[in-house]
Amino acid sequence: MMTTNYLIIGSGVAGLTFAIKMADRFPDQKITILTKATADESNTKYAQGGIAIVTNKTEDSYQKHIQDTLICGDGLCNADVVKMVVTEGPKRLKELISWGAKFDKNAKGNFDLGKEGGHSQNRVVHHKDQTGFEIERAILEQVYQKKNISVLDHHFALDLITKNNRCHGAYALDQKTKKIITFQSNHTVLASGGIGHLYGHTTNPTIATGDGIAMASRANAIIKDMEFIQFHPTALYDKSSGSAFLISEAVRGFGAYLRTKNGHRFMLDYDPREELASRDIVSQSIDLELKKSTEQCVYLDCTHLDMKAFMKHFPMIYKRCKSLGIDIAKDWIPVVPAQHYLCGGIVVDKNGRTSIENLFACGECSRTGLHGANRLASNSLLEALVYSDKIYNYLANNAFEKKDLNFTVAAWVTVENTEINSAYIAQMKSELQLLMRQNAGIVRNNNNLLQAKEQLLQWKEELKEKIKNHQVETGLYELQNMISIGYLIVLHSIERTDNRGGFMKV
Ligand code: FAD
Ligand code: SIN
Numbered sequence: 001m002m003t004t005n006y007l008i009i010g011s012g013v014a015g016l017t018f019a020i021k022m023a024d025r026f027p028d029q030k031i032t033i034l035t036k037a038t039a040d041e042s043n044t045k046y047a048q049g050g051i052a053i054v055t056n057k058t059e060d061s062y063q064k065h066i067q068d069t070l071i072c073g074d075g076l077c078n079a080d081v082v083k084m085v086v087t088e089g090p091k092r093l094k095e096l097i098s099w100g101a102k103f104d105k106n107a108k109g110n111f112d113l114g115k116e117g118g119h120s121q122n123r124v125v126h127h128k129d130q131t132g133f134e135i136e137r138a139i140l141e142q143v144y145q146k147k148n149i150s151v152l153d154h155h156f157a158l159d160l161i162t163k164n165n166r167c168h169g170a171y172a173l174d175q176k177t178k179k180i181i182t183f184q185s186n187h188t189v190l191a192s193g194g195i196g197h198l199y200g201h202t203t204n205p206t207i208a209t210g211d212g213i214a215m216a217s218r219a220n221a222i223i224k225d226m227e228f229i230q231f232h233p234t235a236l237y238d239k240s241s242g243s244a245f246l247i248s249e250a251v252r253g254f255g256a257y258l259r260t261k262n263g264h265r266f267m268l269d270y271d272p273r274e275e276l277a278s279r280d281i282v283s284q285s286i287d288l289e290l291k292k293s294t295e296q297c298v299y300l301d302c303t304h305l306d307m308k309a310f311m312k313h314f315p316m317i318y319k320r321c322k323s324l325g326i327d328i329a330k331d332w333i334p335v336v337p338a339q340h341y342l343c344g345g346i347v348v349d350k351n352g353r354t355s356i357e358n359l360f361a362c363g364e365c366s367r368t369g370l371h372g373a374n375r376l377a378s379n380s381l382l383e384a385l386v387y388s389d390k391i392y393n394y395l396a397n398n399a400f401e402k403k404d405l406n407f408t409v410a411a412w413v414t415v416e417n418t419e420i421n422s423a424y425i426a427q428m429k430s431e432l433q434l435l436m437r438q439n440a441g442i443v444r445n446n447n448n449l450l451q452a453k454e455q456l457l458q459w460k461e462e463l464k465e466k467i468k469n470h471q472v473e474t475g476l477y478e479l480q481n482m483i484s485i486g487y488l489i490v491l492h493s494i495e496r497t498d499n500r501g502g503f504m505k506v
Helices: 013-025 061-074 079-098 131-145 213-218 248-252 279-293 307-313 313-321 382-398 424-441 448-471 476-494
Strands: 002-009 031-034 149-152 153-164 166-174 180-190 228-234 257-259 296-303 334-341 345-347 359-361
Touching: 002 013, 002 166, 013 131, 013 149, 013 382, 061 079, 079 131, 079 382, 131 149, 131 313, 131 382, 149 476, 153 180, 153 382, 153 476, 180 213, 213 334, 213 359, 213 476, 228 248, 279 296, 279 334, 307 313, 307 448, 334 448, 424 448, 424 476, 448 476
Parallel strands: 002 031, 002 180, 031 149, 180 359
Antiparallel strands: 153 166, 166 180, 228 334, 257 296, 296 334
């Protein structure tokens, strides 16, 4: 049993920035971060394009950013939340800079602002094409300097501890010792990120298995908008499944064209914003083109661009393509849509509070109302920064919340069980990923969704039995979590009767 004042599950931008602030404000309180891989491994680390923030108030304005976010969310955003998040952007950027994160500037000393789909202005603050890597580096460095933060790598959170709709911490598996630890905490923050590996073909790293949302769902927290899966239009085409390398939308913001194999610039047929239409529209258009042509991919053409400037702005993308024999100056880049982001998740209010007392959520696992039916590019890092700050402020200003460490939580009951066969997990995972790609992809239909629902229900039951009869193991729990998330996606997709943003049912 371990006790802590604040338990944070996840070490991406959401969890780490919350931890830094709490540690500074309450140096006598204990903050524990659980993370299932090494601390830097997260979706955050791979963010390329940047953070959407209004910094150039001459050409841009909060109103324009708000409007772009609302248009992108296709009528389902919470307008108050949009205003709050957009207007707090500059303060959160200042904080990141104060913690040592560096962002590109132009010759005049102003931020070099990128542009992405759905943005009416250049407003994306970035660090080359490795913005997430730079942010994660800077904030992790800060976290390691705080004496009252413990970062526990390779600690996999299994389940929340709740009683009478109140959260008292979580159980976690120490993946190295194989021991299960009971973490009792006054306040628990889920910052556990996305769900990409449910689809297999995804821009997300392998940690993205929806654990936090599944845990919250098991504890009866309200979960919403799971049908709004965002597919990024331009993942590098690779015949194998698994994590796909992203070709940032900022490349299209820099002027790249999308073409079919025979050279047709098809986005001109679909949207007046052309290649810079919002992500849902570009992905759906590519999907249609691929179905028409029966080709495997479309192409991103950068051959007309200033290569020197391109290499300066996108060195990682340039290098990765080169390593695969694609010379961007001469060759088109083969691209295909891939699962990228989850717009829905654990419902939180404007203070990041979930429907369970003392349980908070921020970042990709949460559903704040900012994104509606489709997230505007580069609004995700911003949302995580703003909501981790909201939770911090709420806890800092509500002393009455700091109570209850003497409540007795039940320790995890360990049962002697056999080890699960890893081949079972691998096989089941690939069947699940195939089911999700085929039945809950960019374009869905009720027949496929109903079939998927039946299958997922069956798998849910099967996993309950497996968990009961086998040793606790990360892969088994991840599989259980992914099946639960798949079920929620399918259920919410069946329930939705209108096509909005990233959701299309025919
Ligand atoms: P994450 O950064 O994913 O962190 C989740 C953490 O939770 C990880 O540390 C993980 O190990 C941990 N965890 C999960 N489950 C458990 C468990 N059971 N037990 C213990 N720990 C657990 N957004 C933008 O705004 N701009 C961009 O340019 C951008 N580019 C992107 C590019 C790529 C390739 C990807 C994948 C995403 C991009 N996004 C971008 C989205 C954005 O990066 C993420 O939405 C955001 O970083 C999520 O942050 P987070 O802190 O919520 O989660
Ligand atoms: C990208 O760089 O294309 C990703 C941006 C995002 O997901 O917001």
